[in-house]
Amino acid sequence: MGEEVKVFGAWASPFSRKVELALRLKGVPYDYIEEDLNNKSSLLLQYNSVHKKVPVLLHNGKSIAESIVILEYIEETWKTYPILPQDPNDKAMARFWINFIDGKCSSAIRKVAFSPEEEREKAVEEACECLKTLESALNGKKFFGGDTIGMVDIVALFIAFWLRPFQEIMGLELLSSEKFPNLFKWTDDFVSCSIVKELLPPRDKLVAHIKAHLSK
Amino acid sequence: MGEEVKVFGAWASPFSRKVELALRLKGVPYDYIEEDLNNKSSLLLQYNSVHKKVPVLLHNGKSIAESIVILEYIEETWKTYPILPQDPNDKAMARFWINFIDGKCSSAIRKVAFSPEEEREKAVEEACECLKTLESALNGKKFFGGDTIGMVDIVALFIAFWLRPFQEIMGLELLSSEKFPNLFKWTDDFVSCSIVKELLPPRDKLVAHIKAHLSK
Numbered sequence: 546m547g548e549e550v551k552v553f554g555a556w557a558s559p560f561s562r563k564v565e566l567a568l569r570l571k572g573v574p575y576d577y578i579e580e581d582l583n584n585k586s587s588l589l590l591q592y593n594s595v596h597k598k599v600p601v602l603l604h605n606g607k608s609i610a611e612s613i614v615i616l617e618y619i620e621e622t623w624k625t626y627p628i629l630p631q632d633p634n635d636k637a638m639a640r641f642w643i644n645f646i647d648g649k650c651s652s653a654i655r656k657v658a659f660s661p662e663e664e665r666e667k668a669v670e671e672a673c674e675c676l677k678t679l680e681s682a683l684n685g686k687k688f689f690g691g692d693t694i695g696m697v698d699i700v701a702l703f704i705a706f707w708l709r710p711f712q713e714i715m716g717l718e719l720l721s722s723e724k725f726p727n728l729f730k731w732t733d734d735f736v737s738c739s740i741v742k743e744l745l746p747p748r749d750k751l752v753a754h755i756k757a758h759l760s761k
Numbered sequence: 762m763g764e765e766v767k768v769f770g771a772w773a774s775p776f777s778r779k780v781e782l783a784l785r786l787k788g789v790p791y792d793y794i795e796e797d798l799n800n801k802s803s804l805l806l807q808y809n810s811v812h813k814k815v816p817v818l819l820h821n822g823k824s825i826a827e828s829i830v831i832l833e834y835i836e837e838t839w840k841t842y843p844i845l846p847q848d849p850n851d852k853a854m855a856r857f858w859i860n861f862i863d864g865k866c867s868s869a870i871r872k873v874a875f876s877p878e879e880e881r882e883k884a885v886e887e888a889c890e891c892l893k894t895l896e897s898a899l900n901g902k903k904f905f906g907g908d909t910i911g912m913v914d915i916v917a918l919f920i921a922f923w924l925r926p927f928q929e930i931m932g933l934e935l936l937s938s939e940k941f942p943n944l945f946k947w948t949d950d951f952v953s954c955s956i957v958k959e960l961l962p963p964r965d966k967l968v969a970h971i972k973a974h975l976s977k
Contacts, residue, residue: 595857595861595894596865607850609850609853609854609857610857611856611857611860613856613860614853614856614857614860615853617853617856618849618850618852618853621849621852622849633834633837633838634823634825634834636833636834636837637825637830637831637833637834638825640827640829640830640833641811641825641826641827641830644827644829644830645811648864649812678811
């Protein structure tokens with residue numbers, strides 16, 4: 546009997562793409578269910594009654610919510626193509642960066658979008674400080690995972706693809722090849738991988754979506 | 762040759778206590794190094810150069826920062842007394858609650874402390890909403906971990922001990938036996954365990970510390 550693997554996501558959300566990317570890297574077939582975030586399905590609300598958000602992973606009738614929690618579950622359930630290092634110290638270091646990207650770095654970038662005009666400069670400074678830390682974390686590696694894509698790269702997907710249209714729309718420069726050459730090269734290398742490229746939304750459609758979102 | 766296990770912490774910080782509690786539950790001997798947060802040691806700044814915060818775990822010369830990352834490392838390194846469930850679904854559920862407590866719930870409570878007067882009522886409402894969610898997550902169990910203390914309980918240590926003096930000082934009622942009887946009972950059961958009790962700072966000293974912190 547085949548496994549039931551379903552992802553409830555939204556096309557413009559980097560969070561659901563992260564879950565899909567992990568499944569694809571591991572070669573796990575899944576069904577994708579697109580949610581209308583303005584009119585969420587009763588299934589989504591049932592499966593993630595606490596946060597009421599995408600993504601949700603449904604595996605053989607059991608639901609898991611929150612992208613990082615889902616990624617850890619995927620890593621433990623399907624052993625093909627490990628996305629976390631095996632060595633406990635390296636694994637802790639990967640989780641440290643996941644925590645940094647998903648927490649401090651992601652909040653700092655969100656703050657740039659939603660802080661009032663007079664606080665924007667400080668917000669940009671803080672976001673750049675986070676990117677600078679990531680630049681040094683790459684430390685000459687092609688990916689955060691080393692030679693191949695790992696969970697840190699997956700979690701940083703929004704920096705690799707969402708950040709550039711976002712900063713263009715905002716008329717700001719957070720990430721550039723001059724400021725953070727390693728991180729900039731990483732974004733190019735990462736989104737050029739065919740497995741990643743196939744998953745990304747069309748740029749024009751995303752730009753229109755972000756513009757609409759920011760003007761709300 | 763014995764293992765080197767050191768915890769860099771601060772007496773009033775629930776975060777360093779979480780790490781110590783996990784080590785004690787597993788029976789791992791460790792040295793504790795008290796940090797002066799107003800004058801952090803060069804070792805702390807070296808071991809956690811990104812966040813410059815306690816706790817840091819030093820294990821055989823390698824450092825790990827961020828309390829949740831440390832707890833995961835402890836769980837993987839010392840197999841005595843598991844603090845996460847073995848079943849992948851139950852483990853994902855535990856990580857979901859850890860994420861909720863350490864993220865949304867903890868932010869909501871911090872917001873109560875630091876939001877301006879006119880936004881306090883809304884902040885209190887949001888914090889109570891989080892506690893209500895936790896009340897239902899307990900679902901008749903003695904601990905979030907079931908019959909014994911698990912990682913979810915450990916992460917929620919600040920709710921078990923820090924929250925009551927905090928709300929008294931603020932003159933607010935977030936958690937009470939009337940509002941959330943299960944969660945209130947859990948705080949009593951949890952802090953009465955001798956292994957927890959021994960770790961907690963003296964209440965009077967903590968009250969003075971929180972007062973000084975809030976008036977800054």
